[in-house]
Amino acid sequence: MTVALRRRIARLAAAAGLLVTVVALLIAPATPASAHAVLESSSPAAAAVVPSGPSEVVLTFSESVRKVPGKIRVIAPDGSRADRGEPSFGGAVVTIPVDPGGARGTYLVSFRVISADSHPVSGAFTYSVGAPSTPPVDDGADSRANPVVGTAVKVARFLGYLGLVLLVGPALVLAALWPRRLSRQGPARLAWAGLGLVAVATLADLWLQVPYTAGGGLFEVTGEGFGSVIGSAFGAAHLVRLGLLAASAFLLRPLLARPVGRADAIILAVLGGAALLTWPLAGHPAASPAPAVSVVVDAVHLGSMAVWLGGLLMLAAFLLRQADERELGAILPIWSRWAALAVSALLLAGTVQALIEVATPKALFNTTYGQLLLAKIALFAVVIAVAAYSRQLVRRRIAAERPAPVRRAVWVELAVTVVVLGLSATLVQTTPARTAVAGPSVAEAGEFSTRLSSPLYSLEVEVSPAQRGNNSVHLFAYGKDNLPLPVAEWRATAALPSAGIEPIEVPLLPLSDYHAYGDISLPAAGDWQLKITVRTTDIDQATVTATVPIR
Incomplete structure (x- = not known):
């Protein structure tokens, strides 16, 4: 196969990936501008005593919710199921058909649904027909998130971020800064490892979303539950990411082996930018009060992080050890400017994110999300201080003559930012501060x-x-x-x-x-x-x- 033919196939694959992205985003379910649904009212009301049995129980949430198979139940006083047939979902309203001729006494309503940002919300309440009685017990009602699953979700998110860093850093440096005399084998292996990590983490996200939303164990995945995840906006975003990764691999292979043309580099950058959008589209930003702004800002935040940390890793692992003084003299000033731009974008995007997700000083200090964000800011300040020290060395041209001090500073930056990535993986699974202050849900507060x-x-x-x-x-x-x-x-x-x-x-x-x-x-x-x-x-x-x- 000729080089021209390989390039044509790669570009066609990239175009197909972009087409898949556009189609998937168009057919993905729309999500409202809020997050973490709260049960606002019910009919019959909680603890109410009604004269006769209702033919349906109606739950009204603060936002549109989706079904978790088998997790909405009405239990009669004798412990039997009083609900009849599947509940119907109409935006924020869930209607559960029940037997109106049931026994007198207290009924238990338990529910678990999925809010707009793909997180589960659960709760329960009782109502009585005629007169209260001893509340029934529902052995199938407990759908709390399994601790192992909750931890696995955070680990998968962390590995996805780590893979992004390992992929973006080598690709960027090999495309623009890598000396021709040096072997590309080491960075290429790092990039393929990053691509594999992102793919594995994406597949793990899809799998884990089923027990995470349903409240089951790690391997309690049903066909109905998996189909529900695949058919959601969360599933569409992850499938698009996998498609874009596959399309990118065609252009990534020649880039990792040798310098490529400008057109291929631009197509690869467009594919990468589209893939970055899939992270915020599957989380809090897509359900924020300003979803369009939040999605773009979060993608910029994630991309800047990958550029900065990936570039630092390439410096520490390869360039500062293998490049000579003349090459470092040319590379480091350019990288210093890139790093400054990436950090500036991180700070700007982080500020906008904080204003949207936190909203008030009270929410910043009095919620788990706000406290995690403060810890992230503190660690980020340490990284900025170390980066400023490195930049001074570059300006004074010490780095090219004596790279050891810069190498040590870079490893300190990387060590601290690994912790920052861990906090980020936890933040995406935590109730946004604005929601926690406004009205936290039973399951997530x-x-x-x-x-x-x-x-x-x-x-x-x-x-x-x-x-x-x-x-x-x-x-x-x-x-x-x-x-x-x-x-x-x-x-x-x-x-x-x-x-x-x-x-x-x-x-x-x-x-x-x-x-x-x-x-x-x-x-x-x-x-x-x-x-x-x-x-x-x-x-x-x-x-x-x-x-x-x-x-």
């Missing part, structure tokens, strides 16, 4: 979490949003083997001794044999004492206490 131990059991306690006013309490009991422990009875009280507030009973609703849920209004800020008694048999019970800081 998680402002306070602790694990308590007793001789009989260990108890995981989650309170959200850990602020004055209405709070949700989730309790999970585990045995000494760390497996779910069936509970016969739950009791809990909350008190604030410093303000003279006596213990207030927390009404708890068993969602499964080891998971209970309750709502309580905490009227004042302070360190509340949450006392929980768990009875596991007729005679075995133990009490544990948690101190919950309420702001």
Whole structure:
């Protein structure tokens, strides 16, 4: 096959990749400008007593939501299923058909849906027909995100970012800065490893999204669940990314082997820019109050990060060790200007992101998202200081004569930014600060979490949003083997001794044999004492206490 024919095939593949991108973005489901849905109302209302059984239960959320297969249920007083047929979804309204001729007593409604930014939202409430009775237990209602799955999602995101750095750095440096006399084999291997990491992380994202949204284990993936993910905007963005990676590989191969023409480099850059857009299209930015701005800004932020860190890696691993003084004298001033532009873009994009996702100083300091962002800013400041030192060495031409000091500074930058990447992977899975302040959801707020131990059991306690006013309490009991422990009875009280507030009973609703849920209004800020008694048999019970800081 001639070189001209190979180039023609590569360009056709690249054009096909761009066409796939455009088509997928056009057919992807539109998402509204918000994130992390909140249940605003229901009919019948929570805790309501109605004279006769309704023919349907209607849930109204703060935004459009999507279905998680099998995770919306209505349980009758005798523990049987009262819902009839599949629930219907109409934007923010979910309608569940139920049997109107059911028994008198208390019914349990449990739900788990997917909000506009691809994160799950779950909760439960009861209503009664005729008169209240002992609430039923739904063994299938517990759909909390599996801890292993939650960790795996963050790891996959981190590997995707790392792969992007390994791919972009070698491609950029080989295209514009690499000395002709040096072998391209090392950087080429790094770039292929980066491409492979991004592809594997993308496939892992698609797989993990099924148990993450459904609340199952790592391998609890059904065809219906996977089909639901593939048919969503999240799935479309990931499929487009895979298509663009495949198309880019055709142009990447000649670039890694030898210098290529300007046209091929431009097409490869366009493909890379389109691929960058798939990250924000599958996360918080696509569901922000200003989605168009957020998506572009996040893509710029991600691209600048990849250029900067990828270039630093190429300097540290290859150029500062293999290039001679004359070559470094030509390369380093150019790289210094590129790095300055990349850092400036990072700062500008980060500022815009913070204004959109955080919105207020209160949200910056009083939410998990805001606190993680502050930690990221602090580490970024350290990196900027080290980068400024390196830039001074370049300006004074010390780097070309004595590259060792610059090499050490570059490795420090890379070490700190690995931590920054880890924080970024966590941030994309955390409720945006603006949403947490406005109205956090039951499943995602998680402002306070602790694990308590007793001789009989260990108890995981989650309170959200850990602020004055209405709070949700989730309790999970585990045995000494760390497996779910069936509970016969739950009791809990909350008190604030410093303000003279006596213990207030927390009404708890068993969602499964080891998971209970309750709502309580905490009227004042302070360190509340949450006392929980768990009875596991007729005679075995133990009490544990948690101190919950309420702001």
